[in-house]
Amino acid sequence: RRRAVGRAFPLAPAIALLAVFLLGPVIWSVYGSLTSAALTGPGAANPEFIGFENYTTLLTDPDFPNALLLTVxxxxxxxxxxQNLLGLALAILMAQAPKVVRSFVGTTVVSAWVLPEIVAAFACYAFFSQDGTLNAVLGITGVEGPNWLFAYPMFAIILANIWRGTAFSMMIYEAALNDVAPEITEAAVIDGAGGWKRLLFVTLPVIRNSISTNLMLITLQTLSVFTLIFVMTSGGPNQKSTTLPLFAYFEAFGLGKVGYGTAIATVMLLIGAVFSLIYIRVLKPGKD
Incomplete structure (x- = not known):
């Protein structure tokens, strides 16, 4: 026990920082969702503890199922x-590509990731708008493109988020593939395993811890995407792209119901926890 305490002691400052800046806000957020906090009126000056009233109201809110479905x-x-599959595919292809190709592809993909989110959002808006780049390219071929942000808002923001975040998965998988022992792959080749069999039965099982980590990180990142959607569609038209972050924002700051908006944010936290548990359960290391 003394040795365990001695090894854990250097981690005490990090644990304290996590408790203050991560666990503390989470606890305060959960408590805020149980109050009548508001931006104006009595709830702004003296918010009252109302228990699970915000959650019962949320379950009967006709807009909540739509926001939840669009978020999923x-x-x-x-x-x-x-992001996950494209990042893995790019990492595998770049591992076998010439250095010039790796440098070009890597720089191109990472450039979207390093852009400030607001800049990336306006770039995507300009690309998918009625007079944007996509319709200009389609016009060269004689095809008249629709207003993608109005006709297919979810399709547009999904493609925009893939473009924005694929670089992260690609770099995670590049590092993971570099840790795969060449002896394992060579043994599979000697046994007659083709490319797909090596990928499915050798490479993926070896890097499954990295897959689990990547899935958890990109899930949490995607759950919190706000600026990209807000700039491109503002949740419209007719709430066809209103995910939970925008729904929480409109309720908390548009209508002034801070406690209710915090309850929506707490539901997002629970969704992230559920997905994380699924990843850990499905991709946990086996006995072999």
Whole structure:
């Protein structure tokens, strides 16, 4: 026990910082969701403890199921499928590509990730708007493109988020693939395993810890995406792209119901926890 305490002692400052700046705000947020806090009126001066009233109201809110469904669609399509699979594919291809190609592709992909979010959001808005770059390119081929932000808002923001965040997954998987022992791959080749079999039965099992970590990180990042959607569509048209972050913002700061908006944010926290537990459960290391 003394040795365990001695090894843990250097971590005490980090644990204290996490408790103050991470756990503390979470606890305060959960408490705020149980109050009648507001921007104006009695709830602004003296918020009262109302228990789970905000959550019961949320469950009967007709706009909540739509925001929840759009959030899950946005999360699965742009992060779990889009960023994750595209990042893995780019990492595998770049591992076998010439140095010039790796440098060009790496710089191109990472440039979208290092841009400030507001700059990336306006760039995507300019790309998908009625008179934007995408329709200009389609016009060269004689195809008249629609107003993507109005006709297909979710499609536009999903593609924008994939473009914005794929570089993170690519770098995670590049580092993971570099740690795969060449002896394992060479043994699989000798046993007659083709490219797809090596990927499915050798490479992916070896890097599954990295897959789990990447999925958790991009899930949490995507759950908190606000600026990209707000700039491109503002949740419209007719709430067709209103995810939970925008729903919480409109309720808390648009209508002044801070406690209610905080309850929505707490639901987002629970969604992130559920996805994290699923990743840990499905991708946990096996006995082999």
């Amino acid at each position: 669609i946005f999360l699965l399509a742009s992060a779990v499928i889009g």
